[in-house]
Amino acid sequence: MKKMICLLLAVLMIATVNIPARAASSNIGLEPGQEVPDFTVSLTDGTTAALSELLEEKELVVLNIFATWCAPCELEFPGMEKVYQANSDRMVILSVSGDSGDTMEMVADYKEAHALTFPMGVAGDALNFINLSAYPTTIFITRGDTAGSGKVSFIKVGAFIDEGAFEEKVNTFLSADYDGAALPTEMAKSSLPQVLAMIVGAMVLLVIGRWRLFVSAGVPGWYSLIPILSTYKEYAISWVGSLGIAAILCQVGSGAVLLLSSHANWTILCSAGLMIMYLVIRLVESVKLSKAFGRGILIGILIGIFHSPGRFVLSLIKSEYCGPAAKS
Numbered sequence: 001m002k003k004m005i006c007l008l009l010a011v012l013m014i015a016t017v018n019i020p021a022r023a024a025s026s027n028i029g030l031e032p033g034q035e036v037p038d039f040t041v042s043l044t045d046g047t048t049a050a051l052s053e054l055l056e057e058k059e060l061v062v063l064n065i066f067a068t069w070c071a072p073c074e075l076e077f078p079g080m081e082k083v084y085q086a087n088s089d090r091m092v093i094l095s096v097s098g099d100s101g102d103t104m105e106m107v108a109d110y111k112e113a114h115a116l117t118f119p120m121g122v123a124g125d126a127l128n129f130i131n132l133s134a135y136p137t138t139i140f141i142t143r144g145d146t147a148g149s150g151k152v153s154f155i156k157v158g159a160f161i162d163e164g165a166f167e168e169k170v171n172t173f174l175s176a177d178y179d180g181a182a183l184p185t186e187m188a189k190s191s192l193p194q195v196l197a198m199i200v201g202a203m204v205l206l207v208i209g210r211w212r213l214f215v216s217a218g219v220p221g222w223y224s225l226i227p228i229l230s231t232y233k234e235y236a237i238s239w240v241g242s243l244g245i246a247a248i249l250c251q252v253g254s255g256a257v258l259l260l261s262s263h264a265n266w267t268i269l270c271s272a273g274l275m276i277m278y279l280v281i282r283l284v285e286s287v288k289l290s291k292a293f294g295r296g297i298l299i300g301i302l303i304g305i306f307h308s309p310g311r312f313v314l315s316l317i318k319s320e321y322c323g324p325a326a327k328s
Contacts, residue, residue: 028130028131028132028133028137028155028157029130029131030129030130030139030152030155031152031155031185032152032154032155032182032183032184033151033152033153034151034152035144035149035150035151035152036051036139036141036144036149036150036151036152037129038050038051038052038148039051039126039127039129040126041094041096041121041122041123041124041126041127042104042121042122042124043119043120043121044107044111044120044121045119049094049121051063051150052148052149053148054092054094055141055143055144055149055150056148057092058090058091058092059090059142059143059173059174060090060091060092060140060141060142060173060174061094061141061142061150062080062092062093062094062138062139062140062141063094063096063138063141064080064093064094064137064138065095065096065097065098065123065127065132065135065137065138065139066095066096066097066098066135067097067098067099067102067135068097068099068106068110070135070136072135072136072158072159072161073135073136073159075159075161076136076159076160076161077095077114077116078114078163079160079162079163079167080093080095080118080160080166081116081117081118082163082167083163083166083167084117084118085117087170088118090174091170091174092118093118093119094119095116095119095120095121096120096121096123096127097120097121097122097123098127098130098132098135098137102122103122104122107120107121107122108120134157134188136158136159137155137157138156139152139154139155140152140153140154140155140156140169140170140173141153142173142180151182152182153173153182153183154169154173154182154185154186155185156169156185157185157187157188158186158187158188159188169183202307202308202309205308205309206224206307206308206311206312207225207230208224208312208315209224209309209310209311209312209313209314209315210223210224210311210315211224211225211315212315213234213237213289213293213311213315214233214234214237216293216315216320216321217237217321217323217325217326218321218325218326219236219237219325228245228248231244231245231247231248232244234285234289234311235247236324237289237292237321237323237324237325238285238288238289238291238292238324239284239285239288239289239324243281244285247278247281247282247285250275250277250278250281251274251275251278253274254271254272254278255271257270257271257274282304282307283300283304285304286300286301286303286304286310287301287304288300288323289303289311289323290303290314291323292321292322292323293314293317293319293320293321293322293323294319294322295314295317295319299314
């Protein structure tokens with residue numbers, strides 16, 4: 001059994017390290033050097049912004065397409081704000097939400113909460129010529145060959161996490177030495193393969209850990225192969241089986257509330273409440289599971305935090321089962 005476990009762990013480690021990250025799709029409907037169709041978007045202050053009018057006033061328009069729920073978008077905004085403040089006389093950042101679920105009020109609240117001063121609004125149907133593959137997507141637009149026209153000078157699919165990278169690009173297009181040549185598109189690399197490998201690894205550790213714990217408690221090990229049943233049985237040998245089902249419902253309900261509802265404050269609070277209930281139940285059960293196998297509260301807290309690997313490690317510790325199932 002130990003040889004099989006070691007082999008599985010080795011395979012998972014190799015898979016996690018060697019799966020290559022793939023770039024996001026580059027087909028967004030625009031290419032560097034291409035002319036940008038004129039468009040007009042609505043802004044949070046009640047006005048509108050037209051690309052042709054912005055280019056008459058500014059040398060550079062940075063069109064940033066984001067969503068209010070996008071975490072990478074939130075990370076890049078502080079750096080963008082600093083660069084905008086330093087160059088607002090020559091360039092403008094036009095940041096619009098491309099998510100149909102974002103209302104103008106939501107964008108206005110977002111702008112105020114993050115202390116952003118550049119124009120923000122919603123894309124609506126104005127940017128239908130852009131095929132978004134990821135949030136955020138940022139398009140640097142410089143003046144075209146004719147008055148009021150613009151051309152794509154650079155496209156970034158993914159966030160500018162490094163403030164210096166965004167500043168460098170802005171300085172390039174505002175430099176007196178800029179020759180008008182477009183720069184190649186930069187694509188954010190997807191971490192999905194690594195994430196999937198980690199999820200699979202965690203599932204394998206959880207199955208092996210629960211299998212060994214179940215056998216020690218006199219429960220058939222194959223129960224660990226059936227997701228809901230395995231959770232029920234784990235809670236049954238440590239606490240109360242039905243609470244395992246309650247924990248699953250809280251976890252699933254938390255995600256469902258956000259997915260099936262708007263991102264209004266009440267849905268976020270409801271989702272957070274369900275997730276907190278799930279975490280509390282899981283933590284208490286982890287402590288009880290630890291005690292059921294002769295270990296203390298600290299070990300229980302650790303296996304509560306490190307859920308799958310925690311159960312795997314607990315299963316490797318030789319100790320006699322003394323939980324509820326042993327007493328019944």
